[in-house]
Amino acid sequence: MGQVTLSAAEDPHTVAELEDLAFELRAKLLHLCGTYEGAVHIGGDLSSADIFTALYHYGLHVDPSDISNPARDRFVLSKGHAAVCMYIAMAMRGFFSYDGIVDTYGQLDSAYGMHPCKVQLPGVEASTGSLGHGLPLAVGMALSARGRGESHRVFTLMGDGETGEGSVWEAAMAANSNKLGNLVAFIDRNRQLMTSFDEERVVLEPYPDKWAAFGWNVVHIDGHDMGALVAALDGLPATDSDKPTVIIAETVKGKGVDFMERNLAWHAGSLGAADLERAMAALEASREKESV
Amino acid sequence: MPETFTFGEMLSARSVIGTTLAELGETNENLWVLTPDIGATLVEFRDKYPDRFVDVGLAEQACVGIAAGLAYDGNIPVVSGMLPFLSMRALEQVRSDVCYPNLPVKIIGTHGGLVGNGGSTHYAVEDLALMCALTNMTVTSIGDPLMVGEIIRQSMDMQGPIYIRLAVGKKDKVLYEPGQHEIRIGKGIIAREGTDATIFTHGTVVAQALDAAEELAQDGHSVRVVDMFTLKPIDEELIARCAEETGGRFVILEDHLAYGGLASRVADVVADRGIHLTAFERLGIPQVYAGFGDDEELRDKHGYGLAATLAATRRVIAHA
Numbered sequence: 001m002g003q004v005t006l007s008a009a010e011d012p013h014t015v016a017e018l019e020d021l022a023f024e025l026r027a028k029l030l031h032l033c034g035t036y037e038g039a040v041h042i043g044g045d046l047s048s049a050d051i052f053t054a055l056y057h058y059g060l061h062v063d064p065s066d067i068s069n070p071a072r073d074r075f076v077l078s079k080g081h082a083a084v085c086m087y088i089a090m091a092m093r094g095f096f097s098y099d100g101i102v103d104t105y106g107q108l109d110s111a112y113g114m115h116p117c118k119v120q121l122p123g124v125e126a127s128t129g130s131l132g133h134g135l136p137l138a139v140g141m142a143l144s145a146r147g148r149g150e151s152h153r154v155f156t157l158m159g160d161g162e163t164g165e166g167s168v169w170e171a172a173m174a175a176n177s178n179k180l181g182n183l184v185a186f187i188d189r190n191r192q193l194m195t196s197f198d199e200e201r202v203v204l205e206p207y208p209d210k211w212a213a214f215g216w217n218v219v220h221i222d223g224h225d226m227g228a229l230v231a232a233l234d235g236l237p238a239t240d241s242d243k244p245t246v247i248i249a250e251t252v253k254g255k256g257v258d259f260m261e262r263n264l265a266w267h268a269g270s271l272g273a274a275d276l277e278r279a280m281a282a283l284e285a286s287r288e289k290e291s292v
Numbered sequence: 293m294p295e296t297f298t299f300g301e302m303l304s305a306r307s308v309i310g311t312t313l314a315e316l317g318e319t320n321e322n323l324w325v326l327t328p329d330i331g332a333t334l335v336e337f338r339d340k341y342p343d344r345f346v347d348v349g350l351a352e353q354a355c356v357g358i359a360a361g362l363a364y365d366g367n368i369p370v371v372s373g374m375l376p377f378l379s380m381r382a383l384e385q386v387r388s389d390v391c392y393p394n395l396p397v398k399i400i401g402t403h404g405g406l407v408g409n410g411g412s413t414h415y416a417v418e419d420l421a422l423m424c425a426l427t428n429m430t431v432t433s434i435g436d437p438l439m440v441g442e443i444i445r446q447s448m449d450m451q452g453p454i455y456i457r458l459a460v461g462k463k464d465k466v467l468y469e470p471g472q473h474e475i476r477i478g479k480g481i482i483a484r485e486g487t488d489a490t491i492f493t494h495g496t497v498v499a500q501a502l503d504a505a506e507e508l509a510q511d512g513h514s515v516r517v518v519d520m521f522t523l524k525p526i527d528e529e530l531i532a533r534c535a536e537e538t539g540g541r542f543v544i545l546e547d548h549l550a551y552g553g554l555a556s557r558v559a560d561v562v563a564d565r566g567i568h569l570t571a572f573e574r575l576g577i578p579q580v581y582a583g584f585g586d587d588e589e590l591r592d593k594h595g596y597g598l599a600a601t602l603a604a605t606r607r608v609i610a611h612a
Contacts, residue, residue: 178346
């Protein structure tokens with residue numbers, strides 16, 4: 001993947017190892033959701049946990065001990081409300097400690113809050129949170145890489161809901177117009193907004209066709225199939241190619257915890273001790289079911 | 293070259309943007325220029341550095357976001373376009389993508405004030421209030437076309453974002469001989485000395501303030517004109533000095549809403565520092581959508597033209 005000097009991991013993980021890491025990421029998410037009293041965007045964190053795992057433990061060429069290396073891949077979290085999932089995935093990759101996140105999350109002077117801030121947390125590539133901003137930022141970074149003749153990639157992760165923002169399509173046109181083959185947009189296609197299911201009020205389909213019509217290389221996968229995520233990352237076109245890639249990952253909001261799955265009540269929330277135990281049991285059960 | 297122009301001549305501020313950026317592109321290899329389809333005066337830069345020129349078409353929000361992405365990667369992006377759209381349609385991108393992480397994005401644009409006869413969709417009259425409200429943003433409004441080049445040059449070394457407002461930018465009167473004044477972002481210019489009152493102003497109406505001061509001089513009045521081209525951070529010391537040296541008599545003249553722009557910035561300094569004033573009058577656009585007409589007609593109609601400036605200045609001077 002690319003010709004950069006950084007390796008994704010010392011030894012590339014197997015799909016089975018990545019699945020274990022995704023389980024651990026979900027467990028850590030639930031633990032934080034069970035100990036922090038305020039709301040955590042747990043639904044959208046769980047839907048994107050496999051994507052974050054595939055990125056931070058497989059696809060992204062980054063080095064936690066050298067966060068400013070110009071050859072690193074860039075990752076812009078467009079769906080900023082999934083910041084917790086990103087923080088924990090980064091912690092598991094060695095950027096910072098999980099304990100530091102869970103002990104201080106949302107508290108005064110903590111670097112870890114609901115939406116990521118680069119100024120407060122170096123290692124995060126961009127300050128985001130307001131929806132529809134990540135793709136334009138990633139386009140700028142990809143243009144910059146092109147201008148410098150560098151061969152790293154720029155990744156972003158959007159929620160499908162936020163692609164209702166006009167700025168997303170403005171940037172989609174700019175990416176195609178500027179032939180940014182070094183740009184990769186993941187879409188967490190969980191088909192759920194905060195207050196509705198997305199085809200109910202806002203019709204996004206035919207969704208892959210829309211991206212294709214905007215000139216993008218479209219990859220459509222099951223976003224909870226780690227093998228498919230790995231294959232999508234392995235199959236990315238060369239960074240000097242001329243079509244940006246969108247990986248539309250079909251996901252389930254709340255994935256892995258049965259009472260949260262496809263449940264509008266769990267867009268964001270907080271688990272008490274009892275519910276944390278119930279959620280952990282559900283997560284375990286779901287893992288056993290899937291490994292059968 | 294711009295240096296050949298002298299006081300009173302007309303010059304296109306837009307072409308100064310183009311020539312300055314083309315010149316700066318040579319020494320600043322990380323200078324990028326972006327525009328939402330307002331790139332006619334940027335062709336020199338585009339032709340010299342096609343790989344660092346991006347025209348996104350009609351997409352102001354993406355334009356500002358893309359500029360922020362470039363700045364995150366160590367570049368110096370300049371976004372050039374029409375200010376009504378860069379300051380309002382892309383306001384959230386300016387705030388969240390540029391100002392929040394304090395990136396060195398320069399926003400340079402035209403159509404500040406009631407210029408161009410485009411009607412109210414095309415007048416930037418709230419822009420300075422909006423930009424001054426943004427943390428980390430430096431806000432300027434330039435009347436002298438030769439200054440445009442100087443301000444762009446100075447802004448290259450700035451860490452954070454800057455907003456550079458021009459009028460229509462096609463035919464602007466040269467107000468200052470090159471080298472006549474020290475021009476420094478954050479410091480006002482005493483465009484004309486005087487002791488009876490100070491007219492604080494910026495942008496396209498500096499020329500009108502100078503005309504008013506000249507006419508008042510015929511009646512024996514000594515009126516100071518301050519070109520407060522940086523609204524943020526504002527030159528507080530100069531405001532305090534003017535209060536002392538011109539009898540605490542202030543007129544604020546601006547091509548912007550009368551509330552929220554320079555007058556409000558000056559009033560804040562006066563209140564915060566406990567400066568004693570004898571008289572304070574603000575001349576600007578009232579709360580109306582202004583309609584059509586040329587610049588001068590609109591200023592007259594809405595009460596901040598030359599006649600209104602003369603009347604207001606006479607009133608403050610008459611104040612004991």
